[in-house]
Every structure is written in C-alpha cells, then in structure tokens.
Amino acid sequence: MTTNQMTLANPKRVRLVDHADVVRLTAVQNPLTNLVVRLAIVPGLVRPGIAHWDVKTRLPLHPLSNENAYGDPQLLHDLAVPGEAFAHRLGVDVIVGAETGGIPLATAVALAGDLPFAFVRKPGYVGHEDHEPRVRGAAVAGQRVLLVDDAVSSGKALEAFADELQSEGANLVGVFVLVDMRDVATSVAPITITLPIESIATYLEVLTAATDHGILDPATHQLAVDALVNHWPNDDPRWTLLNHAA
Numbered sequence: 001m002t003t004n005q006m007t008l009a010n011p012k013r014v015r016l017v018d019h020a021d022v023v024r025l026t027a028v029q030n031p032l033t034n035l036v037v038r039l040a041i042v043p044g045l046v047r048p049g050i051a052h053w054d055v056k057t058r059l060p061l062h063p064l065s066n067e068n069a070y071g072d073p074q075l076l077h078d079l080a081v082p083g084e085a086f087a088h089r090l091g092v093d094v095i096v097g098a099e100t101g102g103i104p105l106a107t108a109v110a111l112a113g114d115l116p117f118a119f120v121r122k123p124g125y126v127g128h129e130d131h132e133p134r135v136r137g138a139a140v141a142g143q144r145v146l147l148v149d150d151a152v153s154s155g156k157a158l159e160a161f162a163d164e165l166q167s168e169g170a171n172l173v174g175v176f177v178l179v180d181m182r183d184v185a186t187s188v189a190p191i192t193i194t195l196p197i198e199s200i201a202t203y204l205e206v207l208t209a210a211t212d213h214g215i216l217d218p219a220t221h222q223l224a225v226d227a228l229v230n231h232w233p234n235d236d237p238r239w240t241l242l243n244h245a246a
C-alpha cells in the first residue's frame, strides 16, 4: 500500500482508495464545502482577468459576479438552505433582501423558511425618489429581521442598510451573505463585528476552490493572494509579475 492510499474500515467490503477519492468523498459529505465549490465554478462568477486592488473602489483582483449564482434554480435553492437554518436559529420573523444583489437570495431564503419577505433599497441609488418607502414588502417594525446580501466587504453598505431598517423600527439580528469578503478588506465597520454574519464562503475560499477546479492559474492565484493579504501598495514592482502571470 502506498502512503497516499487508505483502507476503508468496512469488514464486508474492504477496498483501497486514493487520497484524491477521500477528498472528493469529504467534499460530497460536507454540504457547505460542496456549496463553496458549486459557487466557485458557476460560469463567469470568478473571472480570471486581473484588476489592480484599489483601496478606493475595493475592487478585488478577481472581481466576482455573484449574481451569476442565481442563474441555476437548484443552486439558488441549495444556497438558501444555510440561510434558512441561520434564520431559524436566530428566531427571525422577516427576511430582508438588500438591493440589488441580495434580493434573489433573500427570496429563496424566505421561501425555504416559509417566512415573510421584504427588501431594503440601497441608499444613494440613482433613480430613487425621496418619497419612496425605503423598505418594501412585509412590515418590519418590531420584527426580528435577517438581512440577506450577496457580499459583505468593508460593511459600509451593511451600516447603511441597518440605518434604514432601524428607522423603520426593525430589529436587525443577523446577516447572511453568499461571499464574506472581510478576509481581504483593508478595514471593516464595527457593525460587522457586533452583528452575527454567516456566509457560504469567504472570498479567498472562493478563489481557492476556483483554482482547484482549473478556473484560475495556481501561480497567479498565489501572487493574487499575496497581493490581497499583504496589501501590496500601488507602486509595488511585483504587480508587473502578476500582470505577466495573468
């Protein structure tokens, strides 16, 4: 037996499996790991192109098109399951979708939990009228609400959504997102520390799964993680290396 082989302890049918098989079996058995991979391999969600990290726009090296995850109804349904479990644990009364990327996921969570649904408009969006209600759908006053968005990074949007909900008298008790990008944020708002936040994956987990599945080149991925985690300054000479690797 080679070192990367293991014996499965089944007295009736003992068989040798490769380590790679064990990894695959583990992935299938752990629904969240499986969801991270399913999210990362959604066509177009992780784009291999390189864009410089920009502190002002928070643009990551590999921008994520999270909305692409909503293209597959089975995936959308499955992504909502951990959100519904979280809502259940928190004793939530209303699911609130954050305009715009959070709305489809929030709808799926509300349907999974048979809970009322509302959405909160993104503060400052062009085209909003001042007299329009900021929160639409189910009444949220006095209710325990779960805010659902596609991503959280600096938490600035979350702060603004929380203010809107508070002004409507809602009790915001938690946040559920597809991708938690705080792992590469330069700073985070205090609300992201005090409020319970659950996600399907962190940003770096998505990139790693995309690399493992051939979407990103491993050498580029390694450089990109270094740039993000160590916050390379804009004049760092290694950007040239990264551009060449892309």
Ligand SMILES: O=C(O)c1cc(=O)[nH]c(=O)n1[C@@H]1O[C@H](COP(=O)(O)O)[C@@H](O)[C@H]1O
Pocket: 058, 098, 100, 101, 102, 149, 150, 151, 152, 153, 154, 155, 156, 157, 158
């Ligand atoms: O539409 C956006 O605002 C948006 C664009 C984008 O490219 N990436 C992105 O994360 N967002 C939103 O920005 C918010 C997360 O960023 P922070 O405010 O930095 O936490 C979420 O509401 C996202 O839907």
